[in-house]
Amino acid sequence: MRDSQQGALSPEERQATVDRLCAHFARDAMNTTELERRLDIAYAARTRAELVALEQDLPALRSETRADVPAVPAVPAPAADGAADVAAPAPAPSVPVDPSRPVQENDLIVSIWGATERKGSWVPPRQLTAIAVMGGTDLDFRQATFATGTVSVRLLALMGGVDIVVPPGVRVEWGGIALMGGVSTPERDTPPAPDAPVIRLTGLVCMGGVDVVERHPGESARDARKRIRKDRKARRRLASGD
Structure with missing residues (x-):
């Protein structure tokens, strides 16, 4: 023993x-x-x-179960007879997954009173732990090569921030705890396909923030906002029949 x-x-x-x-x-x-x-x-x-x-003086935690399979978006029901013939947005093409690529099981990024970033061409591990304590962490998945269909990102943001940029065709799920902090995920006009790779975010955000945005590779934040506004105007014109 x-x-x-x-x-x-x-x-x-x-x-x-x-x-x-x-x-x-x-x-x-x-x-x-x-x-x-x-x-x-x-x-x-x-x-x-x-x-x-570290846990001997703490009360026992009640076990909790969590579904380990990403939810698949419901398929819209067909329009009733006589309804406006407006097509629902087609799912964005999925980012490809290459299971033949070598992939780490675990990786750790720590930002304490500083800044750390992971961007460019990289292979996300199956499980990534990012800790930001009065610091900042930037994770850019736009040029990443996904070797697994699900990437689990465990976050601990204590008076710190984590900025995450994802390309269209990737689903992001949040299932953590925010205390006196905020978590922002993108509002998508075009839903990801059911077979899209998933970035599953969990962890704790306390007096900090997690901001997830969707941008194309090489696209600036300003250009992304312009593109989103332009796409929404085009859909409104299509819906109104102009």
Whole structure:
């Protein structure tokens, strides 16, 4: 039993402890200062015993189940007879997934009193953990090569921000906790296809923000706003029959 407590830690064990500490914080079991202190210990821990000690004085968490399969958008019902013959927006072409590409299981990005970015040509891991404590993290998936259909991004934003840019054809899902913080996801005029790769965001945002925007590769934020306004005007004209 002693060896099981002293053995080398896996990234999954460390992350599971971090997730439980964040859940305890969300249930008011500790304040922000105490959470930051325990997170520092968790990421510096070398043995399981050190991780176990971080939760010994905390109440047991009630287990929660979460669907592990992304929801598929409902198919619109056919228009009733006599209704206006306006076609629903066609789904955006899916970003291709190349399962033959080598992919990391886990990766970690930490921004404490600083800024970190991941952009350009890269292969997102199956699970990416991004920590922003009074700092900023930029994740740009526009030129990324997806080797897996689902990329899990675990966020911890404490008085920090995470900006995420995705291309059309990628679905983004948020299933985390925001306390005195905000999470913004794009309003899509064109829905992703059912087989589109999924970026699943979870974690904790406390006195910080997560902003997800959709842009084409090489497109600036200003050009994206112009394109969206132009597309919406064209759809309104089509719907009105002008």
